[in-house]
Amino acid sequence: xxxxxxxxxxxxxxxxxxxxxxxxxxxxxxxxxxxxxxxxxxxxxxxxxxxxxxxxxxxxxxxxxxxxxxxxxxxxxxxxxxxxxxxxxxxxxxxxxxxxxxxxxxxxxxxxxxxxxxxxxxxxxxxxxxxxxxxxxxxxxxxxxxxxxxxxxxxxxxxxxxxxxxxxxxxxxxxxxxxxxxxxxxxxxxxxxxxxxxxxxxxxxxx
Numbered sequence: 001x002x003x004x005x006x007x008x009x010x011x012x013x014x015x016x017x018x019x020x021x022x023x024x025x026x027x028x029x030x031x032x033x034x035x036x037x038x039x040x041x042x043x044x045x046x047x048x049x050x051x052x053x054x055x056x057x058x059x060x061x062x063x064x065x066x067x068x069x070x071x072x073x074x075x076x077x078x079x080x081x082x083x084x085x086x087x088x089x090x091x092x093x094x095x096x097x098x099x100x101x102x103x104x105x106x107x108x109x110x111x112x113x114x115x116x117x118x119x120x121x122x123x124x125x126x127x128x129x130x131x132x133x134x135x136x137x138x139x140x141x142x143x144x145x146x147x148x149x150x151x152x153x154x155x156x157x158x159x160x161x162x163x164x165x166x167x168x169x170x171x172x173x174x175x176x177x178x179x180x181x182x183x184x185x186x187x188x189x190x191x192x193x194x195x196x197x198x199x200x201x202x203x204x205x206x207x
Contacts, residue, residue, distance in 0.1 A: 021046040021053060022067035029064065030105045034113035034120075039063070061119045068110065068123055071102060078138035084148050084194070087139040088186045092162055095132055096177040099170050108171060133159035140194070149194060150201045157197070161189055 024046035028037045039060055043050045057063040079090035099107065114121040137155035144151040165185050169175055 017048070017052075018056065019070070021048055021056075022063065022070060025060070025063050026067050026071075026106055026109075029113060030109040033109070034060075034064075034116050061117055064113065064117075064120060065123050068120075078135070078142065080142055082146075084139060084143035084146075085186060085191060087142060088136075088190050089182060091135050091139055092166075092182045092185050092190070093179075095135070095162060096166050096182060099166050100177055104170055104173070107167070111171075129156075129159060129163065132163050135159070136162070149198045153194065153197045153201060158190060158193055161193055165189065 021042060025037070025042045028041055028045055032041070037060060039053055039057075040050060042048075042060070042063065043053050046053075053063070057066065079087040081087050081090065102110075110120070110124060114124050133155045136159045140149065140153050140155050140158070141151075143149045144153070162185055166177060169177060169181065175181060
């Protein structure tokens with residue numbers, strides 16, 4: 001992982017101190033919103049000097065981006081259970097767990113902030129959609145190699161559908177992200193969606 005934007009040279013980094021500052025930034029993001037969150041307020045919350053913060057991050061965008069990147073889950077090795085459904089069960093569990101780890105309050109705060117900062121929106125797009133699409137894409141590639149589905153199906157609609165269901169449940173508290181929910185997502189949404197994509201890919205061209 002690259003060093004935080006604006007970090008000074010020639011001075012040893014205190015990782016625990018940096019993390020405390022980034023945690024304070026996310027706390028304020030949830031409590032007061034992105035517009036009212038300021039570098040000064042973060043410094044006060046973290047009991048750090050403004051000079052310390054500005055030496056590491058040039059603006060609050062850079063600070064929040066770094067905080068979100070540190071909260072991102074570790075890279076996941078693609079599941080290879082031998083069947084597409086079981087691979088998706090593993091992957092949806094992972095997606096759900098990563099959203100739960102973020103927390104509902106922070107999730108709402110981050111999504112609100114994204115509407116005010118294109119840079120934050122880009123980071124969220126990368127971590128919430130692109131990474132999830134890559135995870136789903138791995139499952140589809142393995143399934144195609146096993147002959148379960150046609151090759152080269154687009155994983156983005158699948159990732160968007162799964163992520164939308166997880167986010168809706170987490171943000172609005174309509175139910176737990178438990179095994180019953182994971183099974184519902186896979187059996188009632190993901191597998192039928194893949195079947196539709198496969199049927200479309202296999203249909204003869206009208207051209």
